[in-house]
Amino acid sequence: MNSSIKATAAELRAQDAAFKGSEKSINNMRSTYDTLSRQSKNYQAQLQKQRERYDENSKAVERLNKSETASQEEINRATKLQANAASQYNRTAAAAAQNENRMAALRKEIALQSDGWTKVSNGASKFASVTEKTSSKLTSFGSTMTRAVTAPIAIGFVAAAKSAIDFNSQIQAMGPLLTNGGAITAKYRAQLDQLASASKKWSVEYGISTAAINDGMSEMIKRGYIAAQTLGAMPAVLNAAKASGDDFNDVMHVSTSVLEQFGLKTESTTGMLKNTSRVTDALTYIANATAAGFQDMGEAMTYVGPSAHAAGISLEETAAAIGIMSNKGIEGSVAGTALRGALTRLLKPSKQNIEGFSELGISVADFKKGTLTLPEILDKIKNNTKGWTDQQRVLQ
Incomplete structure (x- = not known):
């Protein structure tokens, strides 16, 4: 199901890439809508299985x-x-809701494109002949055309103006974040212009959307990123969101957290872009090659990231x-906690731990x-436990 x-x-x-920059068409939108519908069925099937798993785990807890x-x-x-089962269910439910929202927006757009007056406005070059054919259907050409055409155009201008105001407000709101509440000098105004253009x-x-991007940049600045760091980090985050299919906000939060957990935050734009x-x-490679998503890895890294970095x-x-671990059904906080526990036993081993590791050739x-290294440790465990039963491995 994850693969599907x-x-x-x-x-x-x-x-999206194929249709980008081209004129919206009913066929393009219907094709996308069909794909979204299939994805919706995938999510529903996934939710059913995850619900069953959660119910089984709940019964197990109750029995114990x-x-x-x-x-x-x-x-x-x-x-x-x-x-962990509840967390997986909630994440899938959120993704399913996002998918449904996109379907609803697309349904509305398809309905608008199918409307006769929308078709008329798109065929501007044939406007005269079209109005001549349809004029007999209008009780009053002047008043009806004003209501049917001029009013929507006016509404469009108002919406565009509001969008511009909202965009500028978001950008200006980053000023006090960059200055920690200080005066916004020419230096910071130039940085805001850079952020707006980007x-x-x-x-x-x-x-x-610029709104989502601006929210992401604001979040980075709140985390202590300067403008140069934000400009350096954002392209990689946006690329990852596009490549993995994960939610942009999830990718942004996880990427910035992992950067700090592994000491990869730098002062320069170039350094931030590289790191x-x-x-x-x-993270994108792992998200595409295993059952773990960005959110799963972010949750796990919260527990194990700093310990892993400290352990080299x-x-x-x-x-x-x-x-x-995610492929084995161990995900999120459970995976992070388990891995951190293993590293802690290696970094601060008890006498019993040392003896046990020694028996495994570690x-x-x-x-x-x-x-x-960690891969070498895993190889030693694998080679030195050949012929062991699962019970023996658990006890060891």
Whole structure:
């Protein structure tokens, strides 16, 4: 189901790219609407399965709580699985709602394009002959045309003016964020102009509204990013949202958080572009190659990112580990907590931990020195537990 959802999302991105810059047509919109409809069915099927999983986990928790022999560890594990199942269901429900909203907007646009007067206004070159043919149907040409054509145009100008005001308000609101409430000097006005120009350019390039882009830039500045850092980070985030099919806000929040967790935030625009691209490339690859989405990885990274960075484990290795765990049904906070626990046992091992690692051929000292990597540890565990049963591995 995950593969089907990702494939349909990729199809939608391809359609958006194909139709971008071309005149809207009923056929184009209907084609996109059909794809959205298939995606809606995918989401509904996914929701049904996730609901079943949540119900199963809830029953398991209930059974364990009533059991007199169940350990607290078993109850905690089952409760975490229940919480993880609920989180997955909620994320899919949010994506399904977003898909439905887009379908509703498209239905409205198709209805408008199908309307006779809309067709008339699109065929401006044939306006004279069309009005001549339809004039017999009008009780009063002057008053009806004023109501049917002039009024919508006036409304359009008002909407355009409001949109411009909203855009400028969003940009100006970034001023106090950049200055920490100080005076907005010529230096900061120039930065605001740069941000405004970039927002308009990116909106056309990536098909994301300027309102969403401006919100994203504001969020970055609130996190302590200067204008140069924001301008450097945004293109990579926008590219990742387009490539992965994940929500722009999810991609932005996760990417900026991971940048800081792994100490990749720099002062320069070029440095931010390079490091943000590194983050988004790694996360996009994992999002497309495994069951983990951006939101899953962001949630997991919240728990394990700082520990992984402190242990000298790269962003790419950490993301890969989260992706592999997600394929086994261990996602989000559960994956992050589990991975952090393993790293903590390696960084601050008890005597028992050291003995256990030694039996598996793992040197804690080598790991601390950075000469033993996480993939090498996993290889040692795999090779040194050949022939073991699952029960033996769990006990070890």
